[in-house]
Amino acid sequence: MSTALDFDVIVVGGGHAGCEAASAAARMGARTALITHKIETIGEMSCNPAIGGLGKGHLVREIDALDGLMARVADQAGIQFRMLNRSKGPAVWGPRAQIDRKLYREAMQKEILNHDNLDVIADGVEDVLVKNGIVAGVIGESGSTYKSDAVVITTGTFLKGIIHRGAERIPAGRVGEKPAIGLAERLYALDLPIGRLKTGTPARLNGNTIDWDRLEMQPADDVPIPFSFANSQIHVPQIACGITYTNPEAHAIIAENINQSAVYSGAIAGRGPRYCPSIEDKIHRFADKTRHQIFLEPEGLEDDTVYPNGISTSLPRDVQDAFVRKIEGLENVEILEYGYAIEYDYVDPRALDFGLQVKVLPGLFLAGQINGTTGYEEAGAQGLVAGLNAVRFTRGEDNATFDRGEAYIGVLIDDLITRGVTEPYRMFTSRAEYRLSLRSDNADQRLTPRGIELGLVGPGRAEMFHVKHSELETGRTLMQTATLTPNEAQKRGWKVNQDGQRRSAWDYLAYPTISMTDIESAFPEIAALSGSIKAQLEIEAMYAGYIERQKEDVAALRREEALKLPADLDYAAVGGLTNEVRAKLEQIQPATLGQAGRIEGMTPGALTALLAFVRRRPDRKRVAND
Amino acid sequence: MALRQDTICALATGQPPAAIATLRISGPSTSQIIEKRLSIKSLTPRRATLVDLRDAAGALIDSGLAIYMPGPNSYTGEDTLELSLHGGRMITELALQSIMAAGARLADPGEFTRRAFEAGKMDLTRAEAVADLIDAESEAQLGQALKQMDGALEDLYSRWRGQLTDCLALLEASIDFPDEEDAPDRVDGPVSDRLEALVADLNHALAEGNITERIRDGFKIAILGKPNAGKSTLLNQLSKRDAAIVTDIPGTTRDIVEVRLVMGGYLVWLSDTAGLRETTDRVEAEGVRRAEKAAAESDLRIWLYDARDSFDVAQVKPGDLIVANKSDLVARLDVSRETMVISAKDGEGVAQVEQAIVSRLKGMTQGLTAPMITRARHRQGIERARQHLDRAREHMAQGAGAEFTAEEVRLASRELGTLTGHVDPEMVLGAVFSSFCIGK
Numbered sequence A: 001m002s003t004a005l006d007f008d009v010i011v012v013g014g015g016h017a018g019c020e021a022a023s024a025a026a027r028m029g030a031r032t033a034l035i036t037h038k039i040e041t042i043g044e045m046s047c048n049p050a051i052g053g054l055g056k057g058h059l060v061r062e063i064d065a066l067d068g069l070m071a072r073v074a075d076q077a078g079i080q081f082r083m084l085n086r087s088k089g090p091a092v093w094g095p096r097a098q099i100d101r102k103l104y105r106e107a108m109q110k111e112i113l114n115h116d117n118l119d120v121i122a123d124g125v126e127d128v129l130v131k132n133g134i135v136a137g138v139i140g141e142s143g144s145t146y147k148s149d150a151v152v153i154t155t156g157t158f159l160k161g162i163i164h165r166g167a168e169r170i171p172a173g174r175v176g177e178k179p180a181i182g183l184a185e186r187l188y189a190l191d192l193p194i195g196r197l198k199t200g201t202p203a204r205l206n207g208n209t210i211d212w213d214r215l216e217m218q219p220a221d222d223v224p225i226p227f228s229f230a231n232s233q234i235h236v237p238q239i240a241c242g243i244t245y246t247n248p249e250a251h252a253i254i255a256e257n258i259n260q261s262a263v264y265s266g267a268i269a270g271r272g273p274r275y276c277p278s279i280e281d282k283i284h285r286f287a288d289k290t291r292h293q294i295f296l297e298p299e300g301l302e303d304d305t306v307y308p309n310g311i312s313t314s315l316p317r318d319v320q321d322a323f324v325r326k327i328e329g330l331e332n333v334e335i336l337e338y339g340y341a342i343e344y345d346y347v348d349p350r351a352l353d354f355g356l357q358v359k360v361l362p363g364l365f366l367a368g369q370i371n372g373t374t375g376y377e378e379a380g381a382q383g384l385v386a387g388l389n390a391v392r393f394t395r396g397e398d399n400a401t402f403d404r405g406e407a408y409i410g411v412l413i414d415d416l417i418t419r420g421v422t423e424p425y426r427m428f429t430s431r432a433e434y435r436l437s438l439r440s441d442n443a444d445q446r447l448t449p450r451g452i453e454l455g456l457v458g459p460g461r462a463e464m465f466h467v468k469h470s471e472l473e474t475g476r477t478l479m480q481t482a483t484l485t486p487n488e489a490q491k492r493g494w495k496v497n498q499d500g501q502r503r504s505a506w507d508y509l510a511y512p513t514i515s516m517t518d519i520e521s522a523f524p525e526i527a528a529l530s531g532s533i534k535a536q537l538e539i540e541a542m543y544a545g546y547i548e549r550q551k552e553d554v555a556a557l558r559r560e561e562a563l564k565l566p567a568d569l570d571y572a573a574v575g576g577l578t579n580e581v582r583a584k585l586e587q588i589q590p591a592t593l594g595q596a597g598r599i600e601g602m603t604p605g606a607l608t609a610l611l612a613f614v615r616r617r618p619d620r621k622r623v624a625n626d
Numbered sequence B: 001m002a003l004r005q006d007t008i009c010a011l012a013t014g015q016p017p018a019a020i021a022t023l024r025i026s027g028p029s030t031s032q033i034i035e036k037r038l039s040i041k042s043l044t045p046r047r048a049t050l051v052d053l054r055d056a057a058g059a060l061i062d063s064g065l066a067i068y069m070p071g072p073n074s075y076t077g078e079d080t081l082e083l084s085l086h087g088g089r090m091i092t093e094l095a096l097q098s099i100m101a102a103g104a105r106l107a108d109p110g111e112f113t114r115r116a117f118e119a120g121k122m123d124l125t126r127a128e129a130v131a132d133l134i135d136a137e138s139e140a141q142l143g144q145a146l147k148q149m150d151g152a153l154e155d156l157y158s159r160w161r162g163q164l165t166d167c168l169a170l171l172e173a174s175i176d177f178p179d180e181e182d183a184p185d186r187v188d189g190p191v192s193d194r195l196e197a198l199v200a201d202l203n204h205a206l207a208e209g210n211i212t213e214r215i216r217d218g219f220k221i222a223i224l225g226k227p228n229a230g231k232s233t234l235l236n237q238l239s240k241r242d243a244a245i246v247t248d249i250p251g252t253t254r255d256i257v258e259v260r261l262v263m264g265g266y267l268v269w270l271s272d273t274a275g276l277r278e279t280t281d282r283v284e285a286e287g288v289r290r291a292e293k294a295a296a297e298s299d300l301r302i303w304l305y306d307a308r309d310s311f312d313v314a315q316v317k318p319g320d321l322i323v324a325n326k327s328d329l330v331a332r333l334d335v336s337r338e339t340m341v342i343s344a345k346d347g348e349g350v351a352q353v354e355q356a357i358v359s360r361l362k363g364m365t366q367g368l369t370a371p372m373i374t375r376a377r378h379r380q381g382i383e384r385a386r387q388h389l390d391r392a393r394e395h396m397a398q399g400a401g402a403e404f405t406a407e408e409v410r411l412a413s414r415e416l417g418t419l420t421g422h423v424d425p426e427m428v429l430g431a432v433f434s435s436f437c438i439g440k
């Protein structure tokens, strides 16, 4: 077969990054192809069936604000919605849902297979076509050639993936008889910096063999809050998860057999995530703890498989059986699939630019786990950025980027390409320095206008945004124009300064003792606003002081980002840089002084030198011309 | 056009003529300058070698000792040459000209140290200490600058930031891992204890900082009293120069007359002020206002009165000195024990006044071990950090979300970070993961 098909953008891999990349490119009107091994595994959750969480939930909301798929699909598949961190303020609330894997897959496939401008092709990609130093398409293992002006690779852990379980070794990431070695070789041939990481997964349990009655149960929220701004409620039935704990007996078995763990036998070189240690790690590193918590999470409404969150392991099968059965409620449990660790190569994302394009091969974009991240949300967010910029590349436009001051997506991309990764990278709210401004509740207000401008957002979503935006504006105006004298406020029982100063509803709401309900009782016109608008206004008032300050900080950040560093900057000519700092600058080629400042190991002195050098460049040129 | 960092040179020792003059050269052209101008072309690093220095035409300028320190193991991190010659005016002038013609330019003030800072050889506080070290006029200044140069401030500020990082680790773990049994859920207790202790440390530093800043900038001492008490006479005596006008007309001094001198190892600024009295003369009234302001701003006040008059102790603050003057004009005098009796005109008792001043300064600096604040910049940063921490504690007291407390702690940490020049969010995650077993 030698059909030559022509596309603007080809996305390779139908995982979470691939789906968002393909959809983003197609939404922008590019003729897009998604090429993946099997149509049936599109939208598959390879590990923990859950979406969202702290920081991750923010990413999902942001993907949604840009009209991406993940939030809408998760809303059709979530079987246990919980808003994490309710006891804290809304800036750090983390929307999370346990997912029915089948419902998720089906909903995602429905979106992808019925998408305008998007062709879905089942094929394994063997190689990337390069013409005149620019990407020109891909070649499938079927022998077909697919032409395109840009290619986004989102193939997850396929680079030298090896599964470890005790002494077992299973090459992973290859499908069928012919492994997609060609694609891997192409990437290695580009001489990109490559690193090795590992991650693990726990055994899957048969839910029918768990003694649920003896376990503590954690129910879903009474009123599930959807991920997507487009949805007002969740229709999927909600279930509870079980909670149990490891114990000294189980620990003893693990400790006795720790040398058989792939990780501890020295078989694995890759670095694992510190925040997601295996049970072997937990017991080894925190020997004084007598128990560790396990969440027992059903993988679906009609699926008996249970995911025991907290005990990922690469111990041999018999040891897994033995230690798991020491755990309360799991005494008679049947293991359906054994846990394992997977080790894989990733491309050091410092080889990419802000659009996730490979610096040394124009037209080639990488997104997802291949860049050293972990998690569906991190993958999806990158997919969206890569899809967007692949289209812009085909149109000869500059990268469209999000900065740290406007989105967690910006934090993610900037962290990756500036600092690289030393462990599988996962989002946390503490990575976002403007956390109080970048909330999950205002992701649409922050990003949908950008999305509209960039062509990522469809008309339906845009219309919805405009309606909400103008309601919010009306609400803000009302809050500012509705006023009370301190005297009137006191009559309502509010404790305020009797300074004769007339204050607005907005000012009063900023008092910790005055709630939105109080405001509503005083101002019927505010009471008449819709519930979601009032909730949003209340949050804004709560953080008002900090949001103002962060605006100034973001402005300062943007001033530094405005100081562009030329791509051809000769760092050897900048005096005073240590070899280490210079090597990093040469490798990363920061686009701005701001980015340079975030490079690991950058000293304030080096930054001063860089600033001084860039500042004096034009002057020196003038002198030289005299 | 490749722009290379240029090479700088300067006279590192005092103004010639002097016995020896040391020239310092730093930058990429250093070896080229050696090549062109010195009689020995390849110098062994860090070894003193006797060389001839020649001008562009090859004529001998002088012979001297050269020490070559290749980068990055030098003060500036760059290739550096130190050349010690005979310290004549002509020799140093010719030597500098010859070096500049071989590819260097005169350094700007402080440029060697700036390059050292840029090369990551020192943090900001150490760079400041270098300047202080050079400017030091008193023993106390020198001692303090040496400690700062040795990293006293950097260590202290880094330690405080480390404590804030620990607090942030607790707060962030409670925010980012709310479902984890192993992550601390109730962090309020430990965090508020730590913040309280740190705020106490900052306040202590701010209080002591008044003194350490004075050691660096000089203590302010004002001579105060009624017109004609002999204030100007005393100032001239203490400073051993004829700085202030002395006449028998009451109200002679109007402006503040300030002299800078070293007393007992301390730098002081001694002020003579207008005599304090009710007056309708507008110029004199302004002088009185200034005198009162100086009194309020001074670290130590010397109240001087004519021994024939009475003295009203109402204005005296604890620690001030009271001096009765013109003892030569009275036969016998009944004064309280702490009042000193002098004759400023004759110089009688002036040495005791000086001793009393020094012992007061010693008292103020007693118990100081390492400096904590030596400049207004440090004070401002620490004050701002303290304000953020006050607010953080308020949030905790009011039961606000941990994100509010964390925000203020982060801002405080940033303020301290700007003092040394380090800020890094990864530090917090690092602390989180090393302290708690986290992960499902």
Ligand SMILES: Cc1cc2nc3c(=O)[nH]c(=O)nc-3n(C[C@H](O)[C@H](O)[C@H](O)COP(=O)(O)OP(=O)(O)OC[C@H]3O[C@@H](n4cnc5c(N)ncnc54)[C@H](O)[C@@H]3O)c2cc1C
Pocket (backbone or CB within 6 Å): A012, A013, A014, A015, A016, A017, A018, A035, A036, A037, A038, A041, A042, A045, A046, A047, A048, A123, A124, A125, A126, A154, A155, A156, A157, A158, A173, A180, A183, A199, A200, A201, A340, A341, A342, A367, A368, A369, A370, A373, A374, A375, A376, A377, A379
């Ligand atoms: C063992 C394990 C445990 C994990 N645990 C967690 C966890 O607990 N929580 C969490 O959030 N995340 C976890 N992850 C990470 C999460 O699964 C991934 O980060 C996320 O799925 C990555 O998305 P992706 O789109 O980059 O890749 P994937 O979702 O892996 O998708 C890759 C796709 O590319 C296709 N493909 C590969 N090669 C080719 C080719 N040559 N031609 C065509 N198609 C190809 C594959 O068939 C697949 O469809 C885990 C991952 C693993 C492997």
Ligand SMILES: Nc1nc2c(ncn2[C@@H]2O[C@H](COP(=O)(O)OP(=O)(O)OP(=O)(O)O)[C@@H](O)[C@H]2O)c(=O)[nH]1
Pocket (backbone or CB within 6 Å): B225, B226, B227, B228, B229, B230, B231, B232, B233, B234, B245, B246, B247, B248, B249, B250, B251, B252, B253, B254, B273, B274, B275, B276, B325, B326, B327, B328, B329, B342, B343, B344, B345, B346
């Ligand atoms: N006999 C005697 N005369 C003194 C002594 N000290 C100062 N005088 C004289 O007192 C007069 C005033 O001295 P000043 O030093 O000018 O006094 P002042 O306090 O500065 O006065 P104003 O500037 O006017 O406030 C001069 O004539 C001095 O010579 C002293 O110890 N003995």
Ligand SMILES: [Mg+2]
Pocket (backbone or CB within 6 Å): B231, B232, B233, B244, B245, B246, B252, B253, B272, B273, B275
């Ligand atoms: Mg006088």
